[in-house]
Amino acid sequence: MYLQTRQLQCYPLSSSKEMKAGEPKAAPVIITPSAGVISFPEMARLGNGVPVYLIDKGTVDLMRIECVFQAGQIMEEVHLSALSASAMLTEGTRSYDAATINDLIDSTGAALYHLADKDTASLLTITLTRKLDEVLALAGEVLFRPSFPDHEFRLLTDRRIQAFLTSRQKTSVIAREAFYEALCGAENPYGRIARESDYRSLTTGDLRRFHQKHYLPLNMYITVAGRYPEQTLPLLEKHFGINGRDGSGRPVRPILHFATARPVKIFCEIPGSVQSTVRLGWDGITRNHPDYQGLQVATTILGGYFGSRLMRNIREEKGYTYGIHAVAGSFREKGYIVIMTDVANEYREAAVKEIKKEIRILCEDEVTDEEMTLVRNHLMGETARMFDGPFTIAETVRGIIDHETGHDYYNRFTETIRSITPGKIKELFNTYFNIDEAFEIIAGAR
Amino acid sequence: MIKFERHTLTNGLRVIVHHDESTPMVTTNILYDAGSRDEDPRATGFAHLFEHLMFGGTPSVPFFDVPVMMAGGENNAFTNNDITNYYITLPSNNLEAALWLEADRMRGLDLREERLNNQKSVVTEEFRQRYLNQPYGDLQLLLRPLAYKVHPYRWPAIGMDISHIEKADSRSAKEFYDRFYNPSNCILSVAGSVDPEVVFTLAEERFGHIPSGEHNGRRLEQEPEQDERRELTVHRNVPAAHLIMAFHTGPRVSRDFYVLDLLTDILAGYDSARFPSILIRKKELFSDADIYLSGEADPGLVIFSGRIREGIDIKDAEGAVTAELNHLAEEYVTTAELEKARNRYESNRLMSYMSAANKAFNLAYQEVLGDAEGINSEREQYMSVTAEEIMVASQCTFRPGNCSVIHYLPAKR
Numbered sequence: 001m002y003l004q005t006r007q008l009q010c011y012p013l014s015s016s017k018e019m020k021a022g023e024p025k026a027a028p029v030i031i032t033p034s035a036g037v038i039s040f041p042e043m044a045r046l047g048n049g050v051p052v053y054l055i056d057k058g059t060v061d062l063m064r065i066e067c068v069f070q071a072g073q074i075m076e077e078v079h080l081s082a083l084s085a086s087a088m089l090t091e092g093t094r095s096y097d098a099a100t101i102n103d104l105i106d107s108t109g110a111a112l113y114h115l116a117d118k119d120t121a122s123l124l125t126i127t128l129t130r131k132l133d134e135v136l137a138l139a140g141e142v143l144f145r146p147s148f149p150d151h152e153f154r155l156l157t158d159r160r161i162q163a164f165l166t167s168r169q170k171t172s173v174i175a176r177e178a179f180y181e182a183l184c185g186a187e188n189p190y191g192r193i194a195r196e197s198d199y200r201s202l203t204t205g206d207l208r209r210f211h212q213k214h215y216l217p218l219n220m221y222i223t224v225a226g227r228y229p230e231q232t233l234p235l236l237e238k239h240f241g242i243n244g245r246d247g248s249g250r251p252v253r254p255i256l257h258f259a260t261a262r263p264v265k266i267f268c269e270i271p272g273s274v275q276s277t278v279r280l281g282w283d284g285i286t287r288n289h290p291d292y293q294g295l296q297v298a299t300t301i302l303g304g305y306f307g308s309r310l311m312r313n314i315r316e317e318k319g320y321t322y323g324i325h326a327v328a329g330s331f332r333e334k335g336y337i338v339i340m341t342d343v344a345n346e347y348r349e350a351a352v353k354e355i356k357k358e359i360r361i362l363c364e365d366e367v368t369d370e371e372m373t374l375v376r377n378h379l380m381g382e383t384a385r386m387f388d389g390p391f392t393i394a395e396t397v398r399g400i401i402d403h404e405t406g407h408d409y410y411n412r413f414t415e416t417i418r419s420i421t422p423g424k425i426k427e428l429f430n431t432y433f434n435i436d437e438a439f440e441i442i443a444g445a446r
Numbered sequence: 447m448i449k450f451e452r453h454t455l456t457n458g459l460r461v462i463v464h465h466d467e468s469t470p471m472v473t474t475n476i477l478y479d480a481g482s483r484d485e486d487p488r489a490t491g492f493a494h495l496f497e498h499l500m501f502g503g504t505p506s507v508p509f510f511d512v513p514v515m516m517a518g519g520e521n522n523a524f525t526n527n528d529i530t531n532y533y534i535t536l537p538s539n540n541l542e543a544a545l546w547l548e549a550d551r552m553r554g555l556d557l558r559e560e561r562l563n564n565q566k567s568v569v570t571e572e573f574r575q576r577y578l579n580q581p582y583g584d585l586q587l588l589l590r591p592l593a594y595k596v597h598p599y600r601w602p603a604i605g606m607d608i609s610h611i612e613k614a615d616s617r618s619a620k621e622f623y624d625r626f627y628n629p630s631n632c633i634l635s636v637a638g639s640v641d642p643e644v645v646f647t648l649a650e651e652r653f654g655h656i657p658s659g660e661h662n663g664r665r666l667e668q669e670p671e672q673d674e675r676r677e678l679t680v681h682r683n684v685p686a687a688h689l690i691m692a693f694h695t696g697p698r699v700s701r702d703f704y705v706l707d708l709l710t711d712i713l714a715g716y717d718s719a720r721f722p723s724i725l726i727r728k729k730e731l732f733s734d735a736d737i738y739l740s741g742e743a744d745p746g747l748v749i750f751s752g753r754i755r756e757g758i759d760i761k762d763a764e765g766a767v768t769a770e771l772n773h774l775a776e777e778y779v780t781t782a783e784l785e786k787a788r789n790r791y792e793s794n795r796l797m798s799y800m801s802a803a804n805k806a807f808n809l810a811y812q813e814v815l816g817d818a819e820g821i822n823s824e825r826e827q828y829m830s831v832t833a834e835e836i837m838v839a840s841q842c843t844f845r846p847g848n849c850s851v852i853h854y855l856p857a858k859r
Binding site: 342 | 471518519535543563571572576581582683684686718730753
């Protein structure tokens, strides 16, 4: 497609703007993008064995330090304890109350974010390099000495219930929850849907127990990104290296049971909504499966970029939606494939029909070389951007560590991008996108 | 300190280049001095709809995204009340492709009816997805016509109403294109591992032949001073009440802006700021409480926005906010508070330097405000804000007659 445009030597005009003397230059030659050889950052260890990944290439005096724990929802014995323990870290410690902690953090200009998801929990710190000592002392304090005070917990619970009730009005949230529940089962931590009563019955005792068991040095690794990351090692040793020499063990990940995924059609009614969220999906594969990288290329063709099959048809031709996306994603222990879009209520059946039509075409016809080249170049550019700048690299590295995909994951991925054939793409669609076995979720007004 | 070089082409196109060798990428950012304030009040949302058309292709590039992707790039755009901004980030050895693409769509855009009709549907769905199908999503649609009576800021960039988008026609698209999308009305900034002289030469080659056009000739009637409190109460299907209080402020380039911007951090910029400490934790009136500047070029708003806890009367909640704002007019903020706000500003400023794309946008934005050098000189504006200035600005701004209030309440079941 691009070659055709390059052969045009003049610019026919569709507007009335007049051209000055002298024709504009012909289209430039486009250089095929490359992500180069990607190297995995160096690792050091603190005295107590905590791994520290050092990500260099900083240009400003700002450091990003993330402490990651195997302390996500899959480790919960009491529902919501992982998320709440994480959110309560900065609400009081054995030495400081919440107001003092916030005051100390804010005086440094640093930002501390507590994050928790299905598989992991982390404390992310971004700070001026000159404030590093103070900020790491505070990070150590909130991570290893939180007190989970009752008053702050009650306030937090009220806030979270309000946010939870608000989210019940969002078609996108309801459809997402219904999808994971159908895929993994209502009792599985990846599929379980929170209820208001879960928030109400949780206690600070539950959080203390969760914290004690999971927020351990031996259950943690650290990424440091910025200028001269190795210079932070003595400070990390000072604030994180002292704990855990007694060898408190690393908690074992539970064996997860998954419901047998059966194709279902689910309609979630949200009265009064002016749009419906459509989710069409399948059981998928995790990042270590040999087909996972190929599936990334396949879903990109279907719905992974602005000019994808689904975007061209459903947004640019039909105008049913502002956006439609296809993703082959993976929790640590469960992969999934999903197509998602928000459409006017009156278009939702038509949208489902068109999605299935596009999949059928990809199961039957091989993608042209032209389209393959486009997607290859696009994914190569995307991969290069995932390694542009130390903070971005830190995020990418975290994905590699958490999913245990091996340090050469992205070098293998760029090789897949270069070498995967249209025949293999077609095969992947036939293997993983069985239209008769799809989960079909719609959330919207009746 | 962000170093940059500037050069103006003979057709008036301003080109700014920042060399950053730490990235293998380059961002080209092209900012058009055209936003929703330039729209006909009967056809609002048009500048944003037009932004969508800019991806519709030209006779030589039928699908804009195809060459961008071939070059390993990503691109996007946004429209606000003042400007429309487009960027492409791609490996720096493909810089010329990005310049070629931007020049091509500046002069030969496909504005056929069919293209327009399709994007009208897409934007209608965007309107629904972002503003109508979200709890509290219509607050922006309610606030603007309450706070502004004359200035085009009285409608949001998405438009007043879906019906306006449906009425757009290709004749007005062409007029808009001719008036605003030309070299004299835009700024090109480039940041990444590129040599400024090379960029200037390439810019001349790619954009130099485009007729300069005329500067937009914008003449807007300014908003008269508000002298009476305005209040709007609505009921919606939401679980909790929400309070908005908006006060008129000065333009983006004024001392008022920097003073109030730093003040909003002292009030709600971090967890130990006044609103989280007092309104959320101590008095337990709000579950979240924020205050921020709308930040437009013409005189804008400082907006308080807070979700109210169950069982709290919205009038009591509003009373507590008013008390905090009145307090600012009577007592100086502390040195420690100023210090915190400055430290936070410093961190945020450095954070924004982490991305070449961000630097490219900020250079273009400062230039359209008056001078790209603002990217560096603004720091001093923030650092020099005094407690006295904050008190005076608070006295001028947080007056009852200068306030527009929305009580957004749960519908009775």
